[in-house]
Amino acid sequence: MPGDRLAAPTPLEEHRKLAVFAGEWAGEEMVNPSRWTEGGPATSHVVARVDLNGFYLVQDARQTRDGKETFATHGVFTYDREDRLYKLFWYDSLGYYPPSPASGGWTGKSLILVRGSLRGNARHIYEVIDDNSYSMKIQYSPDAEGWADVLTGVYRRIHQR
Numbered sequence: 678m679p680g681d682r683l684a685a686p687t688p689l690e691e692h693r694k695l696a697v698f699a700g701e702w703a704g705e706e707m708v709n710p711s712r713w714t715e716g717g718p719a720t721s722h723v724v725a726r727v728d729l730n731g732f733y734l735v736q737d738a739r740q741t742r743d744g745k746e747t748f749a750t751h752g753v754f755t756y757d758r759e760d761r762l763y764k765l766f767w768y769d770s771l772g773y774y775p776p777s778p779a780s781g782g783w784t785g786k787s788l789i790l791v792r793g794s795l796r797g798n799a800r801h802i803y804e805v806i807d808d809n810s811y812s813m814k815i816q817y818s819p820d821a822e823g824w825a826d827v828l829t830g831v832y833r834r835i836h837q838r
Contacts, residue, residue, distance in 0.1 A: 688731035691756040691763070694783070695734040697805055698754075699725050704813075706740065706830035711817070717742060723832055732756075765790045765801060800824055809834040 704721035708714060725736035733755045740748040753766040757780075765779040779792035779801055787804040800816040810833045816824040 685730075686732075686758075689756060689758065691761075692732055695754050695756070695763075696727050698734055698736065698803065698811065699727050701835040702811075702832040703835050704738075704740075704830045704832040706828055708740075708742070708828055709826050711827055714747070719747065719830075721830060721832070763788060763790060765792070767792070767799075767801075799827075806831070 702721075702723040702725070704723055706719040706721055708716050708719050710716035719740050719742045721738050721740045723736060723738040725734055727733070728735050733753055736750075736752040736754065738750045738752075739746055749770040751768045755764050756762075757764050760780075761782075762780045763782055767775055767779060773794070773796070775792055776794055777792065779790035779799065781788070781790040783789075786806075787802055790801045792799050797817055797819045800814075800818070802812075802814040802816070804812045804814075806812060810831060812829070812831050814826060814830075815828040817827050818824045
């Protein structure tokens, strides 16, 4: 019929579940020694918002060590209705770009996402502690079997978004 339009897609419950990470957060982190950096404590300021009609969580983080910004990230999280997996598009100040997004899902209170590249594999684990805190762990593996921590942190809410 003329004038009829298809209804625009609306976010699913899986999209809405990402809102648990929306807000402004202060992080206490431990950086493990790696080929990219020396190990040691760090702090992070994380700002995340639900955007684009509720389909995405957009997260920006800035890490500080010894009073200087040492690492920054831009992450875009979503849920893929086709393969029914969560996706994380990750960009960072090391200058690498993802050949494909990290992919995965929830196990209990943990969102676990894995991505591979020519440099190896990364696993991101975001665990909800309570309404005002979560932990994050980034791990590396050359073969996606043995995982070594690269970064661990606990993030406490400063402001709701």
